[in-house]
Amino acid sequence: MGILSWIVYIPFITAVFVVFTPAPKWYLIRWISTVGTGIHLILTAVLTWKYWQVASPDFSSMKTATLTKLYLVERFPWFESWGIDYYLGVDGISVSMIILTSIVIFTGVMASWHVKNRTKEFYVLLLVLVTGVFGVFVSFDIFLFFVFYELAVLPMYLLIGIWGTGPKEYSAMKLTIMLMAGSALILIGFLALYNGAGGQTFDLLELSKVDYPKSFQIWVFPLIFVGFGILGALYPFHTWSPDGHASAPTAVSMLHAGVLMKLGGYGALRMGIYVLPEGAKYWALFFMALTTINIIYGAFGAVMQKDLKYFTAYSSVSHCGFVLFGLVTLNLIGMKGAVIQMFSHGIMTALFFSLIGMVYGRTHTRIIDDMGGLAKIMPWFTTCFYVGGLASLGLPGLSGFVAESHVFLAGFFGNPWHDLGIMRFLTILATMSIVVTAVYVLRGLAKVFQGPIKNPEFAKLTDADITERISTGVLVFTMAAVGMLPWYLIDLIESSLMPFVNRLH
Amino acid sequence: MLMLPELIVIAAGFIILLLDLFLAEEKKNILGTLAFAGLLIALGRTLFSFGQQGELFGGRFVVDSVAIWFKIIFLLAGMTTVALSWDRLTGKTTDIASRMKHRGEFYTILLFSTAGMMYLISSRDLVTLYISLELSTIPLFVLVAWDRDNPLCGEAGLKYVILGALSSAVLLYGLGILYGLSGSTDLATISQKITHSPALWLSVAMITAGIGFKLTLVPFHMWAADVYQGAPTPVTAHLSVASKAAGMAFIFLLFYRVLGGAFQEWNILFAVLATITMTLGNLVAIIQQNIKRFMAFSAISQAGYLIMGFLGPFPEGLPSMLFYLYAYIFTNLVVFAVIIFYANETGRENIDDYRGLSRTNPIIAGAMMLGLFSLAGIPPLSGFVGKFFLFSVASKAGFHWLVGVAAINSTISLYYYLRIVRQMYIEPTMEDATTLQISPMLAGTIAITTLGAVFFGIIPFFYETINQTVAASDWWSVITATAR
Numbered sequence: 001m002g003i004l005s006w007i008v009y010i011p012f013i014t015a016v017f018v019v020f021t022p023a024p025k026w027y028l029i030r031w032i033s034t035v036g037t038g039i040h041l042i043l044t045a046v047l048t049w050k051y052w053q054v055a056s057p058d059f060s061s062m063k064t065a066t067l068t069k070l071y072l073v074e075r076f077p078w079f080e081s082w083g084i085d086y087y088l089g090v091d092g093i094s095v096s097m098i099i100l101t102s103i104v105i106f107t108g109v110m111a112s113w114h115v116k117n118r119t120k121e122f123y124v125l126l127l128v129l130v131t132g133v134f135g136v137f138v139s140f141d142i143f144l145f146f147v148f149y150e151l152a153v154l155p156m157y158l159l160i161g162i163w164g165t166g167p168k169e170y171s172a173m174k175l176t177i178m179l180m181a182g183s184a185l186i187l188i189g190f191l192a193l194y195n196g197a198g199g200q201t202f203d204l205l206e207l208s209k210v211d212y213p214k215s216f217q218i219w220v221f222p223l224i225f226v227g228f229g230i231l232g233a234l235y236p237f238h239t240w241s242p243d244g245h246a247s248a249p250t251a252v253s254m255l256h257a258g259v260l261m262k263l264g265g266y267g268a269l270r271m272g273i274y275v276l277p278e279g280a281k282y283w284a285l286f287f288m289a290l291t292t293i294n295i296i297y298g299a300f301g302a303v304m305q306k307d308l309k310y311f312t313a314y315s316s317v318s319h320c321g322f323v324l325f326g327l328v329t330l331n332l333i334g335m336k337g338a339v340i341q342m343f344s345h346g347i348m349t350a351l352f353f354s355l356i357g358m359v360y361g362r363t364h365t366r367i368i369d370d371m372g373g374l375a376k377i378m379p380w381f382t383t384c385f386y387v388g389g390l391a392s393l394g395l396p397g398l399s400g401f402v403a404e405s406h407v408f409l410a411g412f413f414g415n416p417w418h419d420l421g422i423m424r425f426l427t428i429l430a431t432m433s434i435v436v437t438a439v440y441v442l443r444g445l446a447k448v449f450q451g452p453i454k455n456p457e458f459a460k461l462t463d464a465d466i467t468e469r470i471s472t473g474v475l476v477f478t479m480a481a482v483g484m485l486p487w488y489l490i491d492l493i494e495s496s497l498m499p500f501v502n503r504l505h
Numbered sequence: 506m507l508m509l510p511e512l513i514v515i516a517a518g519f520i521i522l523l524l525d526l527f528l529a530e531e532k533k534n535i536l537g538t539l540a541f542a543g544l545l546i547a548l549g550r551t552l553f554s555f556g557q558q559g560e561l562f563g564g565r566f567v568v569d570s571v572a573i574w575f576k577i578i579f580l581l582a583g584m585t586t587v588a589l590s591w592d593r594l595t596g597k598t599t600d601i602a603s604r605m606k607h608r609g610e611f612y613t614i615l616l617f618s619t620a621g622m623m624y625l626i627s628s629r630d631l632v633t634l635y636i637s638l639e640l641s642t643i644p645l646f647v648l649v650a651w652d653r654d655n656p657l658c659g660e661a662g663l664k665y666v667i668l669g670a671l672s673s674a675v676l677l678y679g680l681g682i683l684y685g686l687s688g689s690t691d692l693a694t695i696s697q698k699i700t701h702s703p704a705l706w707l708s709v710a711m712i713t714a715g716i717g718f719k720l721t722l723v724p725f726h727m728w729a730a731d732v733y734q735g736a737p738t739p740v741t742a743h744l745s746v747a748s749k750a751a752g753m754a755f756i757f758l759l760f761y762r763v764l765g766g767a768f769q770e771w772n773i774l775f776a777v778l779a780t781i782t783m784t785l786g787n788l789v790a791i792i793q794q795n796i797k798r799f800m801a802f803s804a805i806s807q808a809g810y811l812i813m814g815f816l817g818p819f820p821e822g823l824p825s826m827l828f829y830l831y832a833y834i835f836t837n838l839v840v841f842a843v844i845i846f847y848a849n850e851t852g853r854e855n856i857d858d859y860r861g862l863s864r865t866n867p868i869i870a871g872a873m874m875l876g877l878f879s880l881a882g883i884p885p886l887s888g889f890v891g892k893f894f895l896f897s898v899a900s901k902a903g904f905h906w907l908v909g910v911a912a913i914n915s916t917i918s919l920y921y922y923l924r925i926v927r928q929m930y931i932e933p934t935m936e937d938a939t940t941l942q943i944s945p946m947l948a949g950t951i952a953i954t955t956l957g958a959v960f961f962g963i964i965p966f967f968y969e970t971i972n973q974t975v976a977a978s979d980w981w982s983v984i985t986a987t988a989r
Contacts, residue, residue: 079969082894146884150883151885154883158930169927180915188900188905195897
């Protein structure tokens with residue numbers, strides 16, 4: 001097994017260890033999970049270093065490439081007669097997403113330190129889910145990709161259904177069914193790609209060399225883009241997201257909003273725009289309009305929320321809109337912005353959900369109006385919340401600014417195939433959302449943390465303990481690091497994005 | 506020697522029938538062992554005959570690799586049914602009402618039905634085809650009505666007999682027209698002689714209707730829910746697996762071997778049938794409360810997926826269909842084994858009754874969940890891989906819309922399979938819930954079938970073996986030779 005297989009299967013192996021741990025020893029289970037994800041984090045650092053070693057000599061030659069170059073490839077035949085391979089590889093985008101996921105799952109395990117109800121099942125499902133996520137990011141065989149994709153979506157049902165709060169069964173079912181409907185669309189698209197290319201191979205890079213006729217691309221592209229868009233909270237298919245995120249337990253919200261929604265953007269980029277460039281050009285403006293609605297609708301939705309989790313969930317819809325918006329600008333800056341936004345939003349929203357979970361664990365309420373003055377009691381949480389909130393409204397120096405500025409610039413630059421006036425108009429509309437974001441973030445934070453302590457009961461509460469400090473600290477640090485030193489991340493992804501753009505020309 | 510597996514099964518049936526007369530009641534446990542052993546020996550003999558092709562009786566009985574794969578399914582289904590009915594026939598169940606009597610006759614009839622199915626796939630002649638179909642069906646009428654004191658069971662038997670006889674008559678009429686058109690009962694001769702005429706399509710329609718009954722294709726599915734609910738659960742499991750596989754064998758023989766050349770004219774019929782079958786099966790399953798009725802509609806929708814393998818005679822069509830059939834029987838038997846286990850211990854058969862099972866029997870609940878997910882087509886379980894291949898066949902045949910319908914249907918099916926998962930995992934336990942004891946027979950069955958449901962899809966060996974061996978049969982050359 002090469003390093004990529006280890007990256008995928010370490011969470012699964014950890015899950016197997018957890019399965020064989022007796023259920024009453026919940027403290028042991030969480031330690032096993034912490035160690036497993038900790039090892040994974042170290043391995044991710046090794047992977048990044050290794051990738052840098054092998055890939056950086058090629059960075060300059062990628063400027064004119066039209067085909068993604070893969071590194072650290074592992075490949076052997078699986079179902080030979082169908083042309084299905086076990087085919088793993090990475091490029092810069094995959095590596096950045098693996099780093100994101102590894103950080104989020106590590107902090108997620110820390111943040112669920114206090115799950116005492118059926119701890120064993122909780123960690124098993126969480127780790128299986130994240131196995132699927134890692135698998136998606138490294139698979140370059142579309143059958144294998146699909147296997148991991150569904151594996152990443154389904155455990156969510158039980159995670160929300162068992163450990164969730166509020167109308168959890170309803171939310172879990174709604175989320176699962178909508179996402180599975182999305183993967184049904186993807187399945188049609190994948191099979192059309194396979195058979196349209198002569199039915200010989202499921203190798204993504206081979207399929208991308210095929211010159212599909214334009215009429216074919218025009219009907220397949222929206223299937224794939226919408227299919228992944230459902231997971232990326234594309235308007236009007238975002239409705240699962242607020243309910244799902246609000247009902248889910250802390251670590252699951254973190255993982256879902258932080259990482260799983262990124263699978264949508266990643267898939268739309270990798271499977272949609274990369275394989276079907278003509279289709280992407282045909283539909284880009286239409287989807288740009290939809291994502292503009294996403295951005296604005298999400299922001300206004302967040303203004304109206306009274307529950308902190310719904311508040312963050314709607315803000316997620318808005319921020320995930322930036323990801324898809326950046327992708328459909330179809331230029332290099334936009335795609336860069338989109339990938340940075342995936343990373344930035346992943347960290348940011350994981351921070352938000354973990355903080356909300358921790359605060360809720362103390363106050364037992366998530367209603368914004370019931371809280372107030374928490375800054376005096378919980379200075380650590382307050383600081384973290386403010387850093388996250390400021391990143392969310394795009395303050396320079398934090399990761400959100402880097403991403404959003406790229407996306408807006410891209411929209412303004414436009415591309416050769418679409419009317420510049422319309423693109424700029426949509427971009428201006430989307431940019432306005434920043435104002436709305438500032439309104440809801442600052443007002444929400446002020447209500448929760450500032451002013452007098454509303455409920456005298458709260459005065460007895462404590463600030464963050466050590467595991468909570470580690471998990472939130474790691475996230476805040478990452479966010480600031482990306483904001484201050486964005487060029488490391490940009491270098492990592494830029495050369496890998498070149499083929500995506502070159503193919504369009 | 507080609508017919509040895511069938512002869513072993515029939516011989517075992519007769520031996521059991523005779524021994525049943527002489528053995529004292531407390532010694533009758535040996536009958537079950539004997540039935541199981543007979544099927545096992547026949548299975549071993551069948552497995553050993555791979556690579557041997559040949560014919561008997563002037564080409565009316567042919568053994569080739571396709572036939573062998575089907576026979577393995579029938580034998581496996583028979584063996585599992587023996588295992589599943591073990592506790593009920595030996596009176597070891599906690600729930601007294603679910604015990605069954607007359608085990609000697611039960612095994613004999615089961616073995617005869619299995620033999621009929623095995624003859625069916627080897628037949629190359631309309632007469633033997635029809636006779637072996639009847640030999641497989643008529644014993645099932647008896648098995649369905651086994652528990653004669655139970656009014657539901659009697660009703661199920663009556664419905665099954667009447668509708669079964671009707672469908673047989675329609676089928677026979679269709680076969681008769683086919684004979685009239687070609688002047689021969691030999692399948693190969695018919696395939697060369699038939700010409701396109703309204704009479705041919707009338708015959709095709711009647712054959713489809715007749716066999717649609719066995720396969721529970723909509724609109725010939727009416728009997729399924731009542732019969733599945735009323736019949737003793739091991740018999741229901743057998744019906745949902747073996748009877749369905751026999752139907753697939755029959756369709757394969759008629760539509761590939763006889764009409765394979767004209768597939769472009771009948772595949773739209775199958776696309777439409779698949780669409781309405783899976784859609785109706787899935788939609789009605791949503792509102793079911795009784796788990797056996799629920800599984801009936803689930804089985805109906807699975808039949809819709811299965812016939813997608815017939816949409817185009819591509820070399821991968823038949824192996825995909827066979828592979829899904831294997832995935833389906835293993836998966837379906839997991840679920841039925843758990844249903845039987847639960848009914849044996851508690852006598853309960855409603856979906857709500859399963860609440861909290863993950864707390865009392867976590868391993869069994871886990872197996873059930875895997876089975877349900879495999880039925881819903883969740884990767885990496887075998888049900889997903891099988892469905893993926895079948896969908897790919899439909900996509901290759903140009904039926905992209907059907908892939909869409911089928912994929913959306915899979916999503917709907919996930920909704921109702923999750924209903925059971927929800928009961929087992931999310932809902933609180935019942936007040937009187939305790940950990941239930943499972944008998945070794947059922948535990949073994951659940952273990953083996955679960956392993957099959959999980960590993961068939963992950964390890965490529967099974968599919969590749971089916972694919973390679975099936976290529977050795979002459980089915981593909983028959984189609985290409987008669988293609989117009």
